[in-house]
Amino acid sequence: MRRNVLPGLSLSLGVTLFYVGLIVVLPLTALIFKAASLGPADYWSIISSPRAVASYRVTVLTALGATAFNLVFGLALAWVLTRYRFPGWRLVDAMVDLPFALPTAVAGISLTALFASNGWFGSVLSDLGIKVAYTPLGIMIAMCFTSLPFIVRTVQPVLEDLDPALEEAGQSLGGSDWTIFRKVIFPLLKPALLAGLSLSFARSLGEFGAIIFIAGNQPMSTEITALLVFIRLEEYDYQAAAAIASVLLFTAFAMLAITNLLQARALRYTVRN
Template sequence: MPTENRRANRSVMPGFGLTLGVTLLFTCLIILLPLSALFFQLGQLGFGDYWRIISSDRTLAAFRVTISAALMATVFNACFGLLLAWVIVRYKFPGKRLLDALIDLPFALPTAVAGIALVALYDRNGWMGMLLAEMNIKVAYTWWGIAIAMTFTSVPFGVRTVQPVMESLRTDLEEAAQTLGASDIQVFRHIIFPQLWPSFIMGASLAFARSLGEFGAVIFIAGNMPYKTEIASLLIMIRLDEYDFPAASAIAGTLLLLALVVLIAANIATGRAGRHLKRGG
């Protein structure tokens, strides 16, 4: 009997211990080791020195520019990503496969190339820049250029997190609601969107975290003016060029902490939303 119990408790997946060990090893080497080096550098700073670096006017201005532009990009990508996923999943039209493939282009395209392309497009001599200049609107080398660059690089998160869930939705609930007299808006609000809410939150949080650390696509179109269009990632690079490693570590650690807080909060929110959906179902 004891032998049978041990066999019953044994995992049905062969090689679980080996695969788990390899996974943890590469996780430590690729993720935890670089992060531990950053935290070790932060540990060399006292709280007073850390606060002096973070609370300086230039650092606060860089955080203000970065976070505000990231929030703008996140709001746009969350709404636009939901709309784009809806179109791809619910409709058939020529070029659908091409559009679906183009969504992942920001993942494959080097961010520096994206930045150069955005400058060529929104500069005063660019296609869009000339049109906007006639309306006295300037995008390149302004805060708006930063927000557009962050939007471009993080837009796949708003689509790819929602799209699989939308493809698995049950249409019979929508049809039943419509037969009971519910409008399209009521069906979307009370039936469809609650099921998309967990993935919607996660997509928005991933887009925000991605935008916080964006560098290559932004520096070409930002103008990089201190206190105006200088982002936190560029300030980290400047501090590294000055061999001011404590300051660079303090700024990078703050960005990392902010991203972790957002992602942890998103995971908690999606977990609660998922449990609520299961109870409702």
């Protein structure tokens, strides 16, 4: 009989369910019950107020822009880190995880100092007529910084495990580099890319510390939904805070569910081919 190193199913399952229930399910359940304590009319009035709708628009549009940028830049960065070795390679690879280790408030202050009109980057961009700090563009940059590792770290292992013989076969058949990438490499990367995109988008939706310093926090203009939730908490309006936060929660869940369906479909396509 084979002896397992890990404990049996009962103990492992019990510990897992206890952790998930205590850390994940319990806070989310409390949030949903707090929002549900409002009547349907009051709930709709809170989440559909002009200020709340404006915060949704700012948050979602900037999160989509940051995710789209990270799709291109994150894939390119993962490709370079996987396929090439250069002086400082290990340093660049380690810096990808910097947003995980750096407190988001520190990141927000640093980005504001860099992109303010008198900052290193902001002064140059101001001369070109581009204002970053205290605009939606600044919010998008902060989101890009905090969510980039999710795409890089989900795509990088797949690239490392990719069999070079597949590319060599494509080259032997006369395929161009673009054709090989589109027909051979990209279908294998698609499930990992979808997972990275969903995590990146969800992180951008809920980001707070890195954004509030660079956003300007002007209602109806540069106020994100997470900040509006915080403002309602400071006003001791817990039901309104829970109602607005529930919109972010349901949006993130919907995004993850759709991405999981697309990922499962992509995996089935990859297996068939």
